[in-house]
Amino acid sequence: MKPNKQIVVPPGEGTTFTVLGSAYTIKIRGAETNNAFSLTEVVAPPQAFVPLHVHTREDESFYVLEGALEIRCGDHTFNAPPGTVVFLPRNVPHAYRNAGSVPARVLVTLTPAGFEDFLEEASLLPPDQPPDIKKLAAVGRKYGLELVPPPVQG
Numbered sequence: 001m002k003p004n005k006q007i008v009v010p011p012g013e014g015t016t017f018t019v020l021g022s023a024y025t026i027k028i029r030g031a032e033t034n035n036a037f038s039l040t041e042v043v044a045p046p047q048a049f050v051p052l053h054v055h056t057r058e059d060e061s062f063y064v065l066e067g068a069l070e071i072r073c074g075d076h077t078f079n080a081p082p083g084t085v086v087f088l089p090r091n092v093p094h095a096y097r098n099a100g101s102v103p104a105r106v107l108v109t110l111t112p113a114g115f116e117d118f119l120e121e122a123s124l125l126p127p128d129q130p131p132d133i134k135k136l137a138a139v140g141r142k143y144g145l146e147l148v149p150p151p152v153q154g
Helices: 116-122 134-142
Strands: 015-019 024-028 036-042 049-055 059-066 070-071 077-079 085-088 094-097 104-111 146-147
Touching: 015 116, 024 116, 036 116, 059 070, 070 085, 116 134, 134 146
Parallel strands: none
Antiparallel strands: 015 024, 024 036, 036 104, 049 094, 049 146, 059 085, 059 104, 070 077, 070 094
């Protein structure tokens, strides 16, 4: 079943969740696209990061609108200034961080949809303390997200 009507989301609208210190505003949910994709606006403050992880169910595409991100995908790390589009395929470890001094604003498309449900559930973890990685990992596993542990130092 294809969506049978247009989707219009005015500026400033959508549902916002805070995860790991960044604001994720769901602009288009999978339920509106027959789960073909979801679209999220992310505002990552300076020094915010998402640790190395793998999506097993969806591909992720970034379009950097403001600020810049440092993105790691597999063995490659690169800078993504405004105007950069990045495709991150499923099953490939990736991470990103805002290494700059201004917030980064990014549109993120997940194909297929469903990951927006992870953001909603992860936002319920206590925001006023350091993230509980074990709890975050448990929530992630429900949505096909696996955190990649750092290498063991010997």
